[in-house]
Amino acid sequence: MPAKTFTFGKSSVNYYFNDKFATLKKIVVPNNTVLITDENVYEAHQSKFKGWDTIVLKPGEAYKNQQTVDEVIVQLIQRGVDRSATLVGVGGGVITDLTGYIASIYMRGIRFGFVPTSVLGLVDASIGGKNGVDLGVYKNMVGIIRQPAFLLHDLSLLISLPEKEWVNGFAEIIKHAAIKDAELFKELSVHDLAYYRKNKTALAKLIERNALIKTKVVQNDEFEKGDRKLLNFGHTLGHAIENIYDLSHGQAISIGMAYAAELSEKLVGYKEKEKLVALLDQYGLTTYTKLDVDQAFEILIKDKKKTAGDIHYILLKKNGKGITYQISLKKLKPLLKSVIHQL
C-alpha cells in the first residue's frame, strides 16, 4: 500500500496501513538502520528480523527506564551508529516509547520509525510523538514530544499477541468510540473480540479507523492544550489504580471509563452508561470493581502533581461525544466516593 502522509506541526509522518514488514527495506537503508525490539517479539518473529541489526531488550514496562536507555545508547556507540542512521522500534508501547526517546536524544536526535506489534500500539501508543521513560513510580516523567518518520503496520505480527493484550487494545478502541465516534460505537456493539481476530478485513479497517481517530485528535492539538485531553477518558482514575492493584492498562482504564460514565451521568446529564458498560463487558473488560477510594485519590493527586486547584476530568455527553470538565480536587473526591464501589 502507498504511504499516507500526516503532518503534525512541521513534522510529516508516513503511515503504511495494512502493509508487510518487508516494506521496511524500502523505507530505510538496511545497513544504516538499527531495530529495537523485545525478547517476546523477537522470538515469535525471528525470520522477519533476519538480516537486520537488532537490539533485543527484556520485555515489560519495568524496563521502560533510564537504565535501559543508557544501555541502548552504549550499544549504539559501540556499533558506530551516527547521525545518518535510523532507529526502528518493533514492539508494543514500551518499545516504541523507548525507541522514540532514545532516537530523540542520541547525538541530539536521529531519524526513527515504528512497527507496532500490539493492538494498543497500532491504534494508540505509536501515534502522537509522545515518548519517554518512567522514573520509579512516576509514569512517563521524562521524555519529549517528537514524531516518528513513519509507522509501518503489519497485522500478521498480531499472531503472537496474547489474549490479554488484545483486550488491552480494545479498551483504547472503545475509548475512541466513546469520545469521538458514535458509528464505531455501534459497530463494536454488534461484534466481539473473536470476530475481529478471525476477520482480517474487518480488523484492518478497525485498526486504520482508530489510528486515524487518534491521529486527527493529535494533529489538532499536538501539545495537549485542548482536544487531546479527551484521550485521557478513563485514564485519570485508571492510571491511579493501575499500579495499586497491578491491573493491566486496559482493565484499569476500563474501570476508569465505567466510573467516569457514572460521573458523567451526575454532572452533565449523560444517559447511556449502561450501553458503555455493556460494551466494555462484551470485550472482556472489567467495570465496577471495588476500590479503596482514599488510596486511589492520593495517587491521582500525585499523578496530576497537584494537591489543590482544578483538574480536567474527561466525561461523556453521549456515546461518541467526550467533553473536558473542569473540577476542583476538593469537589472531585466526594463525588468519586459517591460513585465508586468502596473496597
Added chain:
Amino acid sequence: MPAKTFTFGKSSVNYYFNDKFATLKKIVVPNNTVLITDENVYEAHQSKFKGWDTIVLKPGEAYKNQQTVDEVIVQLIQRGVDRSATLVGVGGGVITDLTGYIASIYMRGIRFGFVPTSVLGLVDASIGGKNGVDLGVYKNMVGIIRQPAFLLHDLSLLISLPEKEWVNGFAEIIKHAAIKDAELFKELSVHDLAYYRKNKTALAKLIERNALIKTKVVQNDEFEKGDRKLLNFGHTLGHAIENIYDLSHGQAISIGMAYAAELSEKLVGYKEKEKLVALLDQYGLTTYTKLDVDQAFEILIKDKKKTAGDIHYILLKKNGKGITYQISLKKLKPLLKSVIHQL
C-alpha cells in the same frame, strides 16, 4: 534594557543584554521557578540567589552526565514542579547545557532560560539551543536541540570568574573574529584581556557583538547543515587533544586554530597566520604545542564517529572569512603530520 527577540525556526528567544540579575523577577514567576547553578557561582553570588528556590550542583564537566540529570529530576519531582514551571540555568556552559537538557525532557519539556556567568557562556555556550550531557569519554553524545525562552546577561557576575576562564572565553571570541568579523579581529589586536576586564563599556559591547555573531550563524543554520559548521574552527583537533592533555577548552581550541591556520596556508592560500597566532598569544592562549599526532588522530576519528570517508575541516581564507573544506580522513592524517609539531 528592553529585550531583543531572535527567532530560531519557530522558537523565539528574548535576549536581555547588559542587564541585571534582578530583572529575572520580571521574566519568570518567582514562586514557580527553580534555579540551577553550581557551588562556585552560588557561593560567589549568594545575595543574588536570596528568595529563589535553587538547586546547587557540584561544579565541572565531570558532572555533566546522566547521573546529575537523574538527581535533579528527582529533586524537581520532590518539589512538586509541574509543566507550568520554568527552570533557569545560572552558570557556565556545563550548567546551561544541563539545565536546557533537563527542562527539555522533564514532563516532556518545560520552559527554561539562562543567566550565563562566564565569558564562554555569554558569547557561545548559552546560544543556539544545543544541550545535553556527556557519556563517558564521548562529549555531548546525548542531548537535544531546543532554544531557551530567554538569555539574561548580568556582566557583574563575571567578577568571580577566574583568569583561566576569561582566557577560555576569549578563545571563542577570537574564533568568531577569525571566521566572521575582520573588524572585530582588528579591534582585538589593539587591546588585551586587561583592557576588557577594566573597561565595562567595551566589554559589554564585545559580549553583545559576539553573542550576535553566534546567534546569526545559528539562525541561518539551526541544525548544522552548513554555515554553523564554521563555529567548529579550531574544534576538530581541539576536541581531540582537550582530553588527552587535560587542556582547558580555550587552550585546546587555540592550538586547534593555530594548526588549522597552517593547514589553511597549505590548502587554500591563507596568508595571515602570523597575525592570528600573535592575537591568540596576546590573549594568553597557547598555539604551537607539541602533540602526539597519531594519538590525536585516533581520538579525532572517534569524535567524528568515522573511520573512513570525508570530514569537514574548517579553514580560513583570510582573517574574518572562514570556509568549510571537505577532505578525506586518509588525506588529512599526513597533512596534520606535516604541520603539527610532533611530540
